[in-house]
Amino acid sequence: MKSPDEKAFDRRVQELERRYLPQYIEEVGYIKANWLDPYKERLVRAWVDQHPHFGNVVTSRVEGIHGLLKSHLKKSTLDLFEAWRARKHALLNQLAELQSNQASQQMGIPIELSVSLYSAIRGWVSHEALRKVEEQRKLLLKEHLPICTSAFSRSHGLPCAHTLQALQEQNQPLRLEHFHTHWHLNRHGVHQLLLEPWHRPDRIAAGSSTSRPQSSTQREPSAFEAVQATARPKAQPKCSRCHQIGHTMTSKTCPQRHEELLKPPAPSAQARPLLTTSSSASSLHAGEAPRPTSSGSSEQAESVIDSASCIIVSLDGADNIVPAASSAAPPAQTRIMPTSRYDDPRAIYLRYVAARDAWYKVQPRGSIKTNQQYRRALGLPLRYDKSSYQWCLYWKQMGKRCDTPNGSRDWTKEEMMAYLDWSKAEDDRVKAQVAAEMERSPFSSRKGMHDIWEAAAVDSESQQAIHSGR
Structure with a gap:
């Protein structure tokens, strides 16, 4: 049924006979004798597309209209007058809906059909016809375009993909003559070919470095102002740490970048x-002489x-x-x-740096001594995720900023990694301590939050004494 030409139809008929003969000889003979031979010009696409049918190749629309009339008649025992009045109401409603659709299509245009190709026929051709043409235009986006047979133009009364390709190469829009009168909208007046002017880009707006919204009332700079703005030297930045001109406080060239x-x-x-x-x-x-120290x-x-x-x-x-x-x-x-306390982030970072320096000293001469090598040797994570860095900046942990004698600053990534290492080690130590205590006395008599806070205070004092060297 969907054979595009006679050769394809003959080839598919031969394929049908090869597959189902001689097992289904009666069925194949019935199809050829009663349908294909006498009615192939009315059923097969190769002959149907030779005539304008505008896409109506099935009986579903007739069945739909039949159902519409039956919905208005409601019963089959009406007399001739009542049946005529019911049909009149159905036709008037259908006509009113058609006129409403035409009016809306004359005033508006869908977004997908707002390209310049349809600029000259907006409001004069139905949207259904434009959507079918848009499908043909999308065929141009494919790599291989089939040979033109003019079957689409003959059957639908619309321009095919090859016609659209020629118009796009010439930068020409579609005209009303490209569409069959079946697709024209009923409206008063005579269609006039109004082409949109060529778009001329604004030189000043195109060369502007800052985008300004369309609702802005600020005037465009004059030509001499634009030249002066480009020729004017840009002011150099000033460092807020060392107060020198030429860099910022986060620049690597600042001599006081890591002074704190x-x-x-x-x-x-x-x-x-x-x-x-x-x-x-x-x-x-006062007045007492110092006592001599004993030898040795x-x-x-x-x-x-x-x-x-x-x-x-x-x-x-x-x-x-x-x-x-x-x-x-x-x-x-x-x-x-x-x-300072042992759990202070600055003290934690100083212990981390001291341990790293001690590791550097025991390494052989000529070996790579970097922070990454140190962390890899100790089995520490080489990086943390973003949520871990955000957690350690909470006010209960490190806090947002580091307080120094010269003011406050942001925590460095190395300081945050040292704090995360210490926090994980502390969690492992406490878990091991609790596990050992449970193994030692599984039925402990300690109850309540008071005992838990006392145990935490004792553990904090012992850790402070260990890190203070007392």
């Missing part, structure tokens, strides 16, 4: 200053806490220690060493 890493961390409110003096310092009592003794004296000032005093090489009064003169050579 070399400075000690700021003292916290809970930390107590540690006061140390050399062995040759004056005695803590290299032990350090134990630290004591002054009851008046609560300052931890450490003397190197002293035999005994006398608590200093609050009115005593300050020592000759003193320095304050601020302390």
Whole structure:
């Protein structure tokens, strides 16, 4: 039935006979004698497409109209007058719907049909015809276009893909003469060929570096203003860290880019200053001569806490220690060493750097000493995902920014990785500790959150003592 030409039809008939003869000789003979031979000009596509049918090749539309009339008649016992009035209502409703569709198609155009190819026939040809032509235009996007047989133009009264290809090569739109009168919309007046003017791009808008919305009321710059803007030298950036011109604070050329890493961390409110003096310092009592140190003794004296000032005093090489009064003169050579908690992100990063430097020193000469090699040797992750970095910037973990004596700054990626390494190690340590405790005493009598918080406080103090070297 769908053979495009007579040769294809004869070939398919021979294929039918080869497959079903002689087993189904009666069926094949019936098909040829009663359908193909007498009615092939009315059924096969090769002969049907020789006449204009506008796509109506099935009886479904007739059946649809028959069903529409039956829906208005409702019963078969009507007299002639009632039947005529019911049919009149059906036709009037169908005509009103047709006129409404034509009016809407004259005023609007679908988005897929808004190309310049249909600019001269908008409102004069039905959308159904334009959609069929659009299907032919999409055939041009394929690599191989079949040879033109004019079957589509004869049967549908529409331009085929070869006609559209010639029009696109000449930059010409479709005209009303390309469409059969069957596809024309009923409207008053005479069609006039109105072509859209050639699009001339705006030179100033095309050369503009900034896109401006269409609703903007700002004027376009004049030609001399555009030239002056391009000739005007751009101001160089100024660094907000070292206040030099030519780079920014995040640039690698800034001499103070990582200066805050070399400075000690700021003292916290809970930390107590540690006061140390050399062995040759004056005695803590005014006017008292220093006592000579015993020969060969290299032990350090134990630290004591002054009851008046609560300052931890450490003397190197002293035999005994006398608590200093609050009115005593300050020592000759003193320095304050601020302390921080073991879980402070800055302290964690300093321990990470110290461990890495120690690993660097034991490596053979000439080996690669990088942070990635160090992490690979210790089995640490070489990278973390984005969610892990966002988690460590939470206020309960590291916080958004790092506070330094010179202000605040963003955490570096290496600092965040060191904190994530420490957090994972702490979780593993606590899990192992809990597992050992459960194995030791599975039926523990500890109950309530109070005991849990006390155990956490004891563990925190023990870890602080370990990392402080006490």
